[in-house]
Amino acid sequence: MGRPGDPACWGTGYHYSAVLMPVVFAAFVDALSRPGPARHAPAASVALPALLLPQYPLWQLTQPATWRTEARLTTARRLMDRIPDGATIAASNRLVPQLTDRTEVSVFALPGSRPDPQWIIDDTGQPQSRPIPADQERRLLAEVRNNGYRTAADDDGYVLLQRLPRDARGGAGCAGCTAAWGRGQCTSRSITPVRSSSPPPSARRRRINSK
Numbered sequence: 001m002g003r004p005g006d007p008a009c010w011g012t013g014y015h016y017s018a019v020l021m022p023v024v025f026a027a028f029v030d031a032l033s034r035p036g037p038a039r040h041a042p043a044a045s046v047a048l049p050a051l052l053l054p055q056y057p058l059w060q061l062t063q064p065a066t067w068r069t070e071a072r073l074t075t076a077r078r079l080m081d082r083i084p085d086g087a088t089i090a091a092s093n094r095l096v097p098q099l100t101d102r103t104e105v106s107v108f109a110l111p112g113s114r115p116d117p118q119w120i121i122d123d124t125g126q127p128q129s130r131p132i133p134a135d136q137e138r139r140l141l142a143e144v145r146n147n148g149y150r151t152a153a154d155d156d157g158y159v160l161l162q163r164l165p166r167d168a169r170g171g172a173g174c175a176g177c178t179a180a181w182g183r184g185q186c187t188s189r190s191i192t193p194v195r196s197s198s199p200p201p202s203a204r205r206r207r208i209n210s211k
Helices: 018-032 037-055 057-062 071-080 134-146 175-183 201-209
Strands: 088-091 104-107 119-123 149-155 158-163
Touching (some): 018 037, 037 057, 071 119, 119 134, 134 158
Parallel strands (some): 088 104, 088 119
Antiparallel strands (some): 149 158
16 A cells, blocks of 8 residues: 555556556547547547646657756766676666666665675665665665775766675675665674684684693
8 A cells, every 4th residue: 555645656657557548448439439429539539638748758758858868877877887797786776777687686775685786886966765765875875885895986976886805895795784774774783893813712712722
């Protein structure tokens, strides 16, 4: 069930109406076959869509901006081209469809997303409020940048992060950090501390006893 105040659930912007069109068309043909006021249906069927068209995405085809490629989009494509085929990646919601054909991609910060991906690409220039609020997404991005990931690129609002090899990380990686995505936050307490180069106390005791 949709939340009462959520326009994405109760508005028309995110709903698919194509499945209804065969039913509407069949009703239209049935109306034309009936005598009476139905004789005005052809004119109404032209006038009504013409009036409603500006409210729907199809109207964007008449706008010149629709046919221009934004500079930011060119930047996003260039950064995504740096991600190798078959890699695991967490990406901003709008970028996920561009990567599904050649990578194992999930939505960045979405609960249940694949932990510890090889790459992360996030749109900080035009953040969305889904799956978590923009301020929480910024905090999460800062956490993963400091815990197992290096900044491969930061251009025009797009941030591309690459996971470091385990022997080059400041900790055991960011698996615990990314596991906290479901809570919309990531804390340093979720990162496994760095292993000491000296043997643990139990190993030292065993070494002493064996002498």
